[in-house]
Amino acid sequence: MKLFAGLCRARNALQLIVWLFAGFVTLPALAADTLNVYSIWPENWARPMFEEFEKASAIKVNFVRFSSGEALARVIAEKNNPRVDVLFGGPVETFAAGISEGVFEPYKPATFVKLPARFKQADGQWIAIADDPLVFMTNDKFLKENNLKAPASWNDLLNPAYKNMLQMADARTSGTAVTRIFSILEVNGRDESKAFDYMKKLRPQVQLYTKSGGGGTLPVGLGQAGGGIFFIVDALDTKAKGYDVTISFPKEGIGTAAEGIALIKGAKNPEAARKLIDWATSSSMQSLFAKYKINFVPANPDVVVEASLAEVLKGAKLFPIDADYAGANRKRIVERWVAEVLNP
Amino acid sequence: MTTVDARAVTGVAARVRRDPALAAAVATLWLLLALFVVYPLAMLLARIFWDHGELSVAGLASVLTDRHQIRAFANSLLLALFVGVFGTLLGFLFAFTAARCRLPRAIVSTIDASVLLPLVSPPFTTAIGLIFSFGPRGLITYGLLGIKGFTVYGMGSTMLAETLTYFPIAYLTLRPMLAAIDPNIEGMALSLGASRRRVFRTVTLPLCIPGLANAFLLLFAASLADFATPLILGGNQFPVLPTQAYLQITGLFDFRGGAVLSFVLLVPALAVFLLQRQWVGRRFYVTITGKGAGQTPFDSVAPGVRWLLLAACIAVASLIVYLYALLLYASLVVALGANHAFTLQHYRVIFTEGLKPIHDTLIIAALATPLGGLYGVLLGYLVARKLFPGRRSMEAVSMINYALPGTIVGIAYLIAFNDPPFVLTGTALLIVACYVFRYGPTGIRTTIALLQQIDRSLEEASLGLGARSGTTFRRVTLPLILPAFFAGLGVVFIRSMTAISATIFLVSIGWTLITVKILENITELALGPAAAFSVLVVVIVFVVIAGIGRALRLLRAQGAPPVTSMLGGWSRP
Numbered sequence: 001m002k003l004f005a006g007l008c009r010a011r012n013a014l015q016l017i018v019w020l021f022a023g024f025v026t027l028p029a030l031a032a033d034t035l036n037v038y039s040i041w042p043e044n045w046a047r048p049m050f051e052e053f054e055k056a057s058a059i060k061v062n063f064v065r066f067s068s069g070e071a072l073a074r075v076i077a078e079k080n081n082p083r084v085d086v087l088f089g090g091p092v093e094t095f096a097a098g099i100s101e102g103v104f105e106p107y108k109p110a111t112f113v114k115l116p117a118r119f120k121q122a123d124g125q126w127i128a129i130a131d132d133p134l135v136f137m138t139n140d141k142f143l144k145e146n147n148l149k150a151p152a153s154w155n156d157l158l159n160p161a162y163k164n165m166l167q168m169a170d171a172r173t174s175g176t177a178v179t180r181i182f183s184i185l186e187v188n189g190r191d192e193s194k195a196f197d198y199m200k201k202l203r204p205q206v207q208l209y210t211k212s213g214g215g216g217t218l219p220v221g222l223g224q225a226g227g228g229i230f231f232i233v234d235a236l237d238t239k240a241k242g243y244d245v246t247i248s249f250p251k252e253g254i255g256t257a258a259e260g261i262a263l264i265k266g267a268k269n270p271e272a273a274r275k276l277i278d279w280a281t282s283s284s285m286q287s288l289f290a291k292y293k294i295n296f297v298p299a300n301p302d303v304v305v306e307a308s309l310a311e312v313l314k315g316a317k318l319f320p321i322d323a324d325y326a327g328a329n330r331k332r333i334v335e336r337w338v339a340e341v342l343n344p
Numbered sequence: 345m346t347t348v349d350a351r352a353v354t355g356v357a358a359r360v361r362r363d364p365a366l367a368a369a370v371a372t373l374w375l376l377l378a379l380f381v382v383y384p385l386a387m388l389l390a391r392i393f394w395d396h397g398e399l400s401v402a403g404l405a406s407v408l409t410d411r412h413q414i415r416a417f418a419n420s421l422l423l424a425l426f427v428g429v430f431g432t433l434l435g436f437l438f439a440f441t442a443a444r445c446r447l448p449r450a451i452v453s454t455i456d457a458s459v460l461l462p463l464v465s466p467p468f469t470t471a472i473g474l475i476f477s478f479g480p481r482g483l484i485t486y487g488l489l490g491i492k493g494f495t496v497y498g499m500g501s502t503m504l505a506e507t508l509t510y511f512p513i514a515y516l517t518l519r520p521m522l523a524a525i526d527p528n529i530e531g532m533a534l535s536l537g538a539s540r541r542r543v544f545r546t547v548t549l550p551l552c553i554p555g556l557a558n559a560f561l562l563l564f565a566a567s568l569a570d571f572a573t574p575l576i577l578g579g580n581q582f583p584v585l586p587t588q589a590y591l592q593i594t595g596l597f598d599f600r601g602g603a604v605l606s607f608v609l610l611v612p613a614l615a616v617f618l619l620q621r622q623w624v625g626r627r628f629y630v631t632i633t634g635k636g637a638g639q640t641p642f643d644s645v646a647p648g649v650r651w652l653l654l655a656a657c658i659a660v661a662s663l664i665v666y667l668y669a670l671l672l673y674a675s676l677v678v679a680l681g682a683n684h685a686f687t688l689q690h691y692r693v694i695f696t697e698g699l700k701p702i703h704d705t706l707i708i709a710a711l712a713t714p715l716g717g718l719y720g721v722l723l724g725y726l727v728a729r730k731l732f733p734g735r736r737s738m739e740a741v742s743m744i745n746y747a748l749p750g751t752i753v754g755i756a757y758l759i760a761f762n763d764p765p766f767v768l769t770g771t772a773l774l775i776v777a778c779y780v781f782r783y784g785p786t787g788i789r790t791t792i793a794l795l796q797q798i799d800r801s802l803e804e805a806s807l808g809l810g811a812r813s814g815t816t817f818r819r820v821t822l823p824l825i826l827p828a829f830f831a832g833l834g835v836v837f838i839r840s841m842t843a844i845s846a847t848i849f850l851v852s853i854g855w856t857l858i859t860v861k862i863l864e865n866i867t868e869l870a871l872g873p874a875a876a877f878s879v880l881v882v883v884i885v886f887v888v889i890a891g892i893g894r895a896l897r898l899l900r901a902q903g904a905p906p907v908t909s910m911l912g913g914w915s916r917p
Binding site: 047062064067073084172173209211215217222242338342343 | 412415497575579580583591592593594599679681682683697758762763767769770851852853854856864867868869870871
């Protein structure tokens with residue numbers, strides 16, 4: 001009996017704990033006209049798009065940003081109980097990898113028939129909202145100090161001046177990196193041993209493999225790194241921020257990856273999700289790229305490429321990344337890259 | 345305690361039957377421990393050793409034979425060893441200077457305040473400052489010294505950042521210990537003709553050995569578990585296990601591989617924890633509560649040495665203050681390194697677009713803090729004062745999540761609560777539970793330590809003098825454990841605001857955290873908002889901890905732990 005009062009308190013406290021816990025499980029219930037999205041696009045581009053969509057549709061978009069690998073990992077992990085309705089943005093090889101995991105629900109918006117084959121999956125498992133070529137981006141001051149011209153060939157990056165001065169993305173987390181690796185494979189005629197030889201030679205030049213695709217842009221802008229391989233959208237964004245960088249393309253060619261959108265299988269808000277896909281694949285969204293200074297090339301043929309972007313792209317040799325080939329080989333190639341290039 | 349044990353062994357079952365409140369409390373705690381500690385760990389082990397319906401060690405073997413992973417493991421141990429050694433040395437330097445150099449109070453307080461900064465901020469703030477300063481175009485390496493192509497990423501900088509981040513833990517554990525050593529002993533040795541150096545070597549240092557070992561083990565464990573610093577500073581030349589496990593899961597969506605990697609980490613972590621607990625943990629508690637009787641002023645340090653020590657401390661403290669000043673500066677300029685025009689834009693960004701993580705973090709901290717404080721005191725009280733079957737195992741189980749590196753706990757929660765029967769991923773509950781069961785144990789240890797110092801006879805005397813049990817609890821027991829409650833509150837709050845290693849796996853569309861957002865900003869290179877978020881966290885934590893500290897001082901009982909125990913002296917980051 002002694003200290004009985006104390007234990008009564010303890011018991012009350014425990015009840016409080018249980019109630020609080022129980023109450024909290026039911027808390028994140030959501031209203032009817034909302035939509036949950038994993039965005040692979042960085043927040044500063046995704047946010048204005050979703051705000052415009054909210055204005056146009058009165059559907060509230062909750063989104064959280066992950067790099068493509070993380071986003072896909074989550075979608076796969078949540079397969080039995082999806083938390084989001086749409087996977088938004090990100091290179092199509094990520095979407096292709098998702099197809100083999102069976103996480104998408106086919107949907108063909110009105111724009112579907114208009115798009116060329118490389119901008120859509122035949123069953124409608126994903127559809128492109130933009131096109132994004134890779135580029136070389138170098139720091140002007142670095143080029144000048146080392147008496148270099150902007151790199152115009154993949155082999156230019158092997159110049160000793162670049163030793164320990166490049167930054168590019170880590171293939172374990174970034175779709176930019178995977179697109180880069182598949183570009184190198186394409187340039188070498190899909191001869192894996194040749195491509196990996198090149199990547200091994202490039203390895204000592206790389207100061208840091210960053211977690212996200214655009215991770216190296218600011219260091220290059222600041223001159224912490226001399227250059228790197230990035231998506232044009234990140235590179236032009238760096239330039240627009242006022243950093244002195246030069247954008248160039250290799251003469252052997254470089255990959256361009258379509259940016260996709262997909263409906264998640266088992267989505268809790270499928271109708272709202274379809275509306276977002278309709279909107280994002282139409283000119284309604286893609287004509288907004290210029291307004292928000294987002295330098296994606298529109299996938300929808302009805303939208304004109306913004307003049308300054310078209311100017312940069314003039315004369316560049318670009319080839320699309322084959323989503324099926326990339327999707328089928330992604331895991332194996334990334335693992336090989338980790339084993340042979342990253343940690344030799 | 346032992347006499348009580350002997351007396352009561354036979355009566356335990358009967359007691360429980362007579363005391364239904366006790367039975368209910370114990371049952372509830374066991375239920376919670378089973379759900380949030382045992383079950384996730386069991387699921388993690390199952391994922392590692394259970395392959396297609398049969399027991400298999402293939403997953404583990406594949407890691408243990410992969411030389412890259414072995415290198416990451418070796419790197420982790422090496423890093424922890426260095427951080428342990430250098431952090432302890434640095435902590436001892438500060439503790440010795442503060443306790444023995446008879447410095448003016450103002451100087452000691454200033455040093456204290458700067459040294460405590462790393463303990464109340466997100467774990468990678470030092471790392472950001474180092475990149476700003478020592479990167480290839482860093483303010484110091486390039487701007488000041490003109491060194492070109494300096495590589496900041498790698499083992500050296502990771503070590504430096506972790507040492508600066510964690511040595512305050514050593515300082516906080518060593519200082520009370522040094523203060524508790526009676527200077528009269530040193531004085532006697534000195535008056536018997538020994539030189540000051542000899543006194544230090546043969547008297548002071550040997551007395552400190554348990555404390556030094558304890559500090560080393562705490563730092564070793566902290567570094568072993570640290571995930572954010574190597575992720576930012578380690579680069580590609582210096583992979584460590586927690587980072588590898590994170591990338592394995594988030595980048596290659598390989599849950600099993602991540603689980604296996606984190607399991608490898610479990611072995612040294614538990615070994616260190618048990619060593620610390622069995623060997624020095626108990627001595628440690630005795631020493632800090634021992635009161636030196638009648639200390640006489642006495643110069644144990646020669647004046648010249650005193651200035652040397654002070655200069656060394658000021659140098660290190662200045663480096664820390666510089667790194668944080670840089671952080672504040674980075675949050676107030678357009679783009680550090682490129683455009684140094686003043687702006688409040690980054691704060692505007694975090695209070696508009698970044699409002700959700702701030703809001704979510706505060707809600708989660710506001711829930712986890714009282715629950716964690718309550719949990720710590722309740723469990724500590726029951727274990728120390730009540731007799732029920734299995735109370736020792738209850739204490740042991742409650743320590744598991746605290747002893748394990750955050751990466752393991754996060755991965756275990758992700759695996760366990762992603763599928764039925766307990767689908768909790770994506771809820772705030774899971775993050776709250778993670779904090780309560782991971783950081784609440786500091787409150788448990790403090791409560792037990794406090795109650796062990798005070799004999800039960802105190803409560804029995806109160807009862808014997810006619811006070812009712814309610815009065816006894818209120819007037820005697822409660823004041824005794826209140827400091828532990830507040831210390832527990834402080835630890836859970838600080839960690840809820842700053843931890844990332846476990847909860848990075850648990851954030852979701854519904855609930856996200858400031859620390860995760862900071863990391864996201866860093867990888868996206870939005871360094872301004874990252875700096876602004878970090879400054880905000882430091883300010884919030886300082887304000888709340890100052891409030892709790894004030895409450896603690898008002899309620900402080902004899903033998904209560906110092907306010908600083910909230911900051912991690914006994915806890916693990």
